[in-house]
Amino acid sequence: MRGLLLALLGGAFITLQGVANARISQDVGTWQAAAVTQFTGFIMALLILLFVRDGRRRGLRQVKPLYLFGGALAAVIIFSEVTAIRNAGVTFTISAVLIAQLCLTFLIDSSGWVGVVKRKMKLPQFIGLGMMVAGVIILEF
Amino acid sequence: MIQGLLLALVAGSLVSMQNVFNSKVNEHTGSWATTALVLGMGFAASLTFGLLFEGGRLFSLENMKPWYWFSGGIGVGVVICLTLGLRLLGPTYAISIVLISQLGSALVWDSLGWLGLSKVPFTFQKLVGVLVIIGGILVFKLGGRGENEAATAETDKTSESRIQSEARGA
Numbered sequence: 001m002r003g004l005l006l007a008l009l010g011g012a013f014i015t016l017q018g019v020a021n022a023r024i025s026q027d028v029g030t031w032q033a034a035a036v037t038q039f040t041g042f043i044m045a046l047l048i049l050l051f052v053r054d055g056r057r058r059g060l061r062q063v064k065p066l067y068l069f070g071g072a073l074a075a076v077i078i079f080s081e082v083t084a085i086r087n088a089g090v091t092f093t094i095s096a097v098l099i100a101q102l103c104l105t106f107l108i109d110s111s112g113w114v115g116v117v118k119r120k121m122k123l124p125q126f127i128g129l130g131m132m133v134a135g136v137i138i139l140e141f
Numbered sequence: 142m143i144q145g146l147l148l149a150l151v152a153g154s155l156v157s158m159q160n161v162f163n164s165k166v167n168e169h170t171g172s173w174a175t176t177a178l179v180l181g182m183g184f185a186a187s188l189t190f191g192l193l194f195e196g197g198r199l200f201s202l203e204n205m206k207p208w209y210w211f212s213g214g215i216g217v218g219v220v221i222c223l224t225l226g227l228r229l230l231g232p233t234y235a236i237s238i239v240l241i242s243q244l245g246s247a248l249v250w251d252s253l254g255w256l257g258l259s260k261v262p263f264t265f266q267k268l269v270g271v272l273v274i275i276g277g278i279l280v281f282k283l284g285g286r287g288e289n290e291a292a293t294a295e296t297d298k299t300s301e302s303r304i305q306s307e308a309r310g311a
Contacts, residue, residue, distance in 0.1 A: 031194065042184050
């Protein structure tokens with residue numbers, strides 16, 4: 001029950017993040033919104049890290065340098081998401097984001113590009129994606 | 142609309158790439174170290190792009206409302222909820238619920254127009270659309286699990302950090 005509530009809350013927060021960014025961007029600009037939310041989040045995470053100390057800083061040296069820059073993608077992600085929300089509404093944007101996300105994640109998994117566990121895209125996954133696309137079409141037309 | 146669709150697809154694709162990268166980092170260090178690094182990188186990149194496209198105007202922040210300075214806390218809330226939720230529910234169910242909740246709260250948001258975003262009126266058609274998408278998510282996430290129990294179990298065990306960041310979003 002507690003897990004269910006946490007997962008529901010987590011999902012709502014993810015949406016709220018996009019909405020808050022869109023709201024802030026209306027007042028101060030999109031890059032500013034992205035910079036401010038990332039900066040304040042960074043400070044808070046850093047403070048928590050000081051208390052939790054789950055760092056193992058040496059571990060970071062074993063990570064392929066490219067992977068350390070994954071976070072930088074957020075700049076483009078936030079810019080695109082905010083512009084999409086202002087352009088097409090929250091529901092439509094989140095739906096399209098989820099479809100692209102699930103598709104590419106499965107592509108990456110089944111091809112094993114980045115050395116992650118291989119998973120095969122089977123019939124249920126194709127049906128699921130088909131239903132999601134159909135849902136977006138119902139949403140808008 | 143088409144512009145919004147294309148941008149949303151770009152965002153979703155990058156989210157999934159970022160998740161893969163972040164999970165690689167997470168394998169070697171803790172959840173909060175990863176979060177701090179990811180947000181720090183995001184900040185540096187946003188600052189760079191902002192300076193590139195807007196120059197000094199980037200720092201004209203006079204329209205900031207006080208709560209904007211705490212908006213980063215939402216991302217921290219996401220990490221806490223997902224980490225604990227995953228532990229309690231296991232990845233498959235946790236992620237399914239997170240995805241559904243994202244969509245459900247998006248519909249509520251559009252309908253109520255909170256925070257001064259333009260309101261998108263709620264219609265029966267929208268509800269049907271969202272329910273079909275939720276059905277699709279469930280089929281995608283839960284479909285065919287029985288066929289290959291061993292492989293699924295292995296995936297569940299090895300990629301907790303991976304899946305944790307899968308739903309984190311931007």
